[in-house]
Amino acid sequence: MTLSELLVDPFSHYAFMRRALAACVVLSLGGAPLGVFMTLRRMTLAGDAISHAILPGIATAFVISGLSLWPMVFGGLLAGLAVAAAAFWLTRFTQLKEDATLTLFYLLSLAIGVAIVSSKGGNVNLLHLLFGNILAVNGEAMLLITGAACVSLFGIAVFYRWFVIEGFDPDFLQAAEPHAFLGGMVFYFLLMLDLVAAFQALGTLMALGLVILPAIAARFWSRNIDFILPLSVFFAIAASAAGLLVSFHTGTPSGSTVVLAAGIISLLSACCGPYSSVLSYFLGRQ
Amino acid sequence: MPWLWGLRPSPPLFRYGPSVREKSFSEKLFMIDNLQPAIELENVTVMFGPRKALHEVTGSFAPGSLTAVAGPNGAGKSTLLKVIAGVIKPAHGQVRYCRKCAGKIAYLPQTSSIKRDFPVSALHVVCSAFWPELGNMGSISAEHRKKALGALSEVGMEGFETRRISELSGGQFQRLLFARLMLQDARIILLDEPFSAVDAETTAKLIQILLRWHKEGRTIICVLHDLMMIKKYFPESFLLAGKCLGRGHTHALFQQKLLSFDLDMAELIEPETESKPESGKTSAWTGQ
Numbered sequence: 001m002t003l004s005e006l007l008v009d010p011f012s013h014y015a016f017m018r019r020a021l022a023a024c025v026v027l028s029l030g031g032a033p034l035g036v037f038m039t040l041r042r043m044t045l046a047g048d049a050i051s052h053a054i055l056p057g058i059a060t061a062f063v064i065s066g067l068s069l070w071p072m073v074f075g076g077l078l079a080g081l082a083v084a085a086a087a088f089w090l091t092r093f094t095q096l097k098e099d100a101t102l103t104l105f106y107l108l109s110l111a112i113g114v115a116i117v118s119s120k121g122g123n124v125n126l127l128h129l130l131f132g133n134i135l136a137v138n139g140e141a142m143l144l145i146t147g148a149a150c151v152s153l154f155g156i157a158v159f160y161r162w163f164v165i166e167g168f169d170p171d172f173l174q175a176a177e178p179h180a181f182l183g184g185m186v187f188y189f190l191l192m193l194d195l196v197a198a199f200q201a202l203g204t205l206m207a208l209g210l211v212i213l214p215a216i217a218a219r220f221w222s223r224n225i226d227f228i229l230p231l232s233v234f235f236a237i238a239a240s241a242a243g244l245l246v247s248f249h250t251g252t253p254s255g256s257t258v259v260l261a262a263g264i265i266s267l268l269s270a271c272c273g274p275y276s277s278v279l280s281y282f283l284g285r286q
Numbered sequence: 287m288p289w290l291w292g293l294r295p296s297p298p299l300f301r302y303g304p305s306v307r308e309k310s311f312s313e314k315l316f317m318i319d320n321l322q323p324a325i326e327l328e329n330v331t332v333m334f335g336p337r338k339a340l341h342e343v344t345g346s347f348a349p350g351s352l353t354a355v356a357g358p359n360g361a362g363k364s365t366l367l368k369v370i371a372g373v374i375k376p377a378h379g380q381v382r383y384c385r386k387c388a389g390k391i392a393y394l395p396q397t398s399s400i401k402r403d404f405p406v407s408a409l410h411v412v413c414s415a416f417w418p419e420l421g422n423m424g425s426i427s428a429e430h431r432k433k434a435l436g437a438l439s440e441v442g443m444e445g446f447e448t449r450r451i452s453e454l455s456g457g458q459f460q461r462l463l464f465a466r467l468m469l470q471d472a473r474i475i476l477l478d479e480p481f482s483a484v485d486a487e488t489t490a491k492l493i494q495i496l497l498r499w500h501k502e503g504r505t506i507i508c509v510l511h512d513l514m515m516i517k518k519y520f521p522e523s524f525l526l527a528g529k530c531l532g533r534g535h536t537h538a539l540f541q542q543k544l545l546s547f548d549l550d551m552a553e554l555i556e557p558e559t560e561s562k563p564e565s566g567k568t569s570a571w572t573g574q
Contacts, residue, residue: 040404093335162422165414168404168451171395175371176417223450225405 010248016135020244023137023145023201024258027210028236030149031194033156033229035208035215037187040167040225044212046087049102050188051195051207053083055113058129058199063120067128069140069200076196083109084188113204132203134244134255141200148197152190159186164225202255209259210236217266220273235265324349324387324474324505325370329379332365339365341529342379347507347522349384349473352500354520354536355509361527363509364396367476370507383474387505389418392472394463396479402452408462409447412438415469437465442491457488464495475499477508481515493519 010017038047057079061071083105090101117126137145156163162183166173174180198207214235218228243258272279323346332340340362347353355363368374370381371393383391412434413426420426438444441461451459460480467475477496481489497519500506507524510516516523516536523539525531532539 040401095335159422161417161420164404164406164410165417167401168406168411169395169400169414171368171371171373171399172393172414173417174373175391175393178372219405223405223452224407228405 006249007245010245017244017248019137019142020134020201020254021241023134023142024210024240024244025237026142026146026149027194027198027201028214028233028240030145030152031198031211032214032218032232032236034152034187034191034194035211035213036218036225036228036232037156037163037167038191038212039215039219041187044208045099046102047191047195047208047212049087049106050080050084050192051199052106052113052204053109054080054192054196054199055129055204056109056116057082058196058204059113059116062125062129063116067125069144073144073196076199077192079109080192080195084192110204128203129199130203130205131253132199132201132206132255134201134258137201145197145200148193152194155186155190159183163187202259206255206259209262210240213259213262213266214239217262217269217273220269220275220277223275235269236262239265322349322384323347324351324384325507326382327370327379328382330366330369330376330381331378332362332369332374333377338528340369340376343526343530344379345524345530345533347505347524349387349505350500350503351522352496352506352520353508353522353524354516355507355524355526356511356513356516357526357531363526364478366526367393367478367507367509370474371476387473390471390473392467392470392475394467394475394477394480397456397460397463397483400463402459404451406451407447408438408443408449408451408454409434411451411462412447412466412469415466418470433469434465437468438462440468441465441495456483457485460484460492461488464492468495472504474505475507477506479509479511481510481512 011021035047038044054076057075057077058072059075060079061068061075065071087098087101087105090096090104091098096104113129114126117129162173162177166180166183170180173183194211195207198210202209214232215228217235218232221231222228239262240258243261244254246252246261247254247257270277274280325347327343327345330340330343331338343362343366355366357363365374369376371391372381373393383389409431413430415434416424416426416430420430435444435447438447441464443458443461443465446454446458446462451462454462460483464480467477480492480496484492493515496506496508508520510520517540520536522534523536524533525539532542
């Protein structure tokens with residue numbers, strides 16, 4: 001087996017592989033930079049909760065109108081917003097801390113979602129909603145993924161300075177900017193849009209895979225956020241290509257293999273990246 | 287009727303008579319109160335859930351004053367600054383600013399609230415001072431850059447502009463934040479424990495900057511623990527333990543034994559009577 005057979009032929013011969021790769025690349029472009037800000041703002045757990053929170057909305061839309069795209073998107077966004085608002089209020093007005101409320105809501109929404117889907121469709125539909133199907137991304141879903149990526153890239157470009165200042169010194173921004181709450185809301189919205197789009201490909205359980213994992217990896221390779229952002233996109237695309245190829249040749253499920261590849265890249269970076277990694281710890285550098 | 291005082295012919299003469307004598311403390315206080323204060327707090331109450339962090343704090347800060355806010359841990363000192371900075375909205379009461387000062391407030395948060403592992407350079411941090419001017423989209427021009435580098439060299443940090451903030455020591459980072467304050471060029475400057483985790487030499491330098499701002503007529507409010515420093519440098523003090531226990535000239539407060547060196551700060555916490563929550567569960571300040 002030559003190198004081109006191994007790396008190029010799967011994509012040049014099969015349209016569904018090309019389509020899957022395109023979907024992953026676009027998802028990486030929109031999602032990975034958001035992931036960098038999520039890790040820096042220490043809200044990876046919140047992202048996890050939101051990615052599960054969209055399930056009840058999607059499930060309800062599925063029960064009402066079947067596997068059609070736009071009702072699911074709408075339902076997912078609505079459910080995500082509701083859970084984010086509920087978690088915020090519960091944290092604010094009770095003694096529960098943020099992590100506890102988020103965990104509460106994500107388990108709750110996962111359970112509700114699974115119950116709703118199982119009541120109508122069989123296990124196949126449930127699997128599709130939970131894990132997605134990256135090889136079956138159709139034109140409509142591609143349009144959604146591309147649109148979400150465009151919006152989130154545009155949003156990050158416009159709000160870049162806002163996100164950075166809010167990231168390292170939220171109190172300063174709140175004192176200097178009368179509408180400081182806007183930044184957080186925009187961020188949540190972009191994240192939710194991206195997760196609803198990613199759900200088509202990776203399902204609700206792993207929608208964050210291409211968002212968080214490359215961002216974690218990139219932080220071990222640079223201390224400059226201007227480099228970390230493109231680096232995270234690069235890692236996400238690399239993980240997508242590698243994961244798709246491995247799943248093609250070995251027959252493993254494609255979505256989970258892509259996330260697995262991203263996870264391996266993160267672990268390798270944590271071990272031997274130049275900054276704050278295991279290797280640098282043992283070499284005596286910070 | 288404070289709005290009529292401006293119409294009276296020279297009220298201090300009218301009040302004190304022609305004889306030249308040393309004004310008593312209460313008379314001086316009256317004169318300060320005669321000026322329109324830079325910041326005025328009226329019955330400010332802040333709630334964190336069921337807990338009262340500030341209880342009906344009333345007071346004012348004269349323009350150009352240099353005030354230390356002192357009090358035990360959990361007295362609401364940082365909360366008071368945040369209310370003045372507009373970071374927290376009070377549950378009751380209000381904060382008023384004089385017309386000149388409104389919107390021109392610089393706030394130095396506690397260092398612990400800043401994420402030091404964020405991957406940005408020292409210059410990035412200093413340039414965040416231009417936020418009110420540039421906002422989200424304005425580009426940082428060569429002139430802004432020059433100003434930022436000038437502020438950095440003024441605090442003795444030239445050559446550090448490309449350093450990551452995670453690589454700076456506590457003292458260097460604090461100097462960086464002072465450079466940012468300098469660039470903000472604000473009428474009101476709020477500092478939350480600016481000298482914690484800073485060595486004596488850097489503290490002395492930062493104090494000089496603080497005194498220069500005072501000379502320039504800016505209103506400065508500073509949360510401090512060090513009574514020595516309060517006595518030496520801060521003409522006014524504001525004593526806080528959930529509510530305002532006393533305010534005015536630092537030396538007068540020392541004379542009244544409200545502030546003293548052998549005073550255990552925890553003694554300032556009075557047994558809660560009227561501000562105790564009705565459910566009678568725990569006192570918000572002592573947790574007992």
